[in-house]
Amino acid sequence: MLGLPDHIRACLFDLDGVLTPTAEVHKAAWEETFNQYLQSRAETTGEPFVPFDPGHDYHTYVDGKTRADGVRSFLTSRGVTLPEGEPDDPGSSDTVHGLGNRKNVLLLAQLRERGVAAFPGSVAYLQAVTAAGLRRAVVSASANCREVVAAAGLADLLEVRVDGVTAREVGLRGKPAPDTFLTAAEQLGVAPAEAAVFEDAIAGVEAGRAGGFGYVVGVDRVGQAEALKRHGADIVVRDLAELLSDGAPSQANDQPQWSPR
Numbered sequence: 001m002l003g004l005p006d007h008i009r010a011c012l013f014d015l016d017g018v019l020t021p022t023a024e025v026h027k028a029a030w031e032e033t034f035n036q037y038l039q040s041r042a043e044t045t046g047e048p049f050v051p052f053d054p055g056h057d058y059h060t061y062v063d064g065k066t067r068a069d070g071v072r073s074f075l076t077s078r079g080v081t082l083p084e085g086e087p088d089d090p091g092s093s094d095t096v097h098g099l100g101n102r103k104n105v106l107l108l109a110q111l112r113e114r115g116v117a118a119f120p121g122s123v124a125y126l127q128a129v130t131a132a133g134l135r136r137a138v139v140s141a142s143a144n145c146r147e148v149v150a151a152a153g154l155a156d157l158l159e160v161r162v163d164g165v166t167a168r169e170v171g172l173r174g175k176p177a178p179d180t181f182l183t184a185a186e187q188l189g190v191a192p193a194e195a196a197v198f199e200d201a202i203a204g205v206e207a208g209r210a211g212g213f214g215y216v217v218g219v220d221r222v223g224q225a226e227a228l229k230r231h232g233a234d235i236v237v238r239d240l241a242e243l244l245s246d247g248a249p250s251q252a253n254d255q256p257q258w259s260p261r
């Protein structure tokens with residue numbers, strides 16, 4: 001009924017792109033941030049301006065990773081190394097943290113304007129695994145995870161949250177390292193082999209495979225099913241409702257809202 005092997009006792013859900021459609025908001029904020037930077041760099045160096053590709057560049061270098069890892073990973077692909085800077089650098093600073101903070105301002109403005117509504121199929125699936133007595137965690141690279149989960153009305157369906165804030169505080173490596181998923185499994189009191197990972201990012205399914213989790217569900221909303229399988233997914237679905245035997249998405253949680261702390 002849940003589309004999982006019988007030995008699975010816990011579900012570890014990524015947030016952006018799995019529970020909520022916010023992966024698209026992150027992608028657009030990164031595109032604007034990197035293009036501003038690349039444009040001004042091209043003007044300074046005289047090199048051609050090659051824009052950020054929201055298809056290839058986002059999914060290969062940024063998706064699923066912490067803010068700072070995403071900046072470093074994409075810029076490295078362009079042969080650029082920026083100073084790290086400080087976590088509170090203003091968005092005007094051309095540092096790793098400065099660019100990350102510039103992107104966060106754009107992201108928060110968009111989330112406030114659009115609101116956040118969970119995918120109906122994900123709400124239905126969360127309700128079904130809750131009813132079946134499985135343990136549930138959200139595991140996200142995002143430092144905005146708590147607010148997005150609350151705005152989407154999902155807080156009561158999730159028992160544990162391991163996110164970008166936790167990773168920084170506790171010193172966990174971000175995806176594709178398995179640390180954040182392993183921490184969530186430990187907090188839920190299950191072995192990795194008893195937990196299923198639900199991920200839409202290449203770095204996320206890699207983390208699922210690296211951690212020895214019992215099942216890795218790839219969620220493909222952008223046409224990269226083959227890449228998700230190659231990097232660690234045992235199965236790929238387009239929506240979590242496909243895993244339910246009746247496949248019917250719930251109508252709950254369709255009121256967008258956003259309330260920052």
Ligand SMILES: O=P(O)(O)OC[C@H]1O[C@@H](O)[C@H](O)[C@@H](O)[C@@H]1O
Nearest residue numbers: 016026063064067141142143144
């Ligand atoms: O900037 P935040 O909210 O801390 O998010 C970090 C990362 O969180 C991930 O969930 C997204 O896939 C990335 O696009 C994002 O960069």
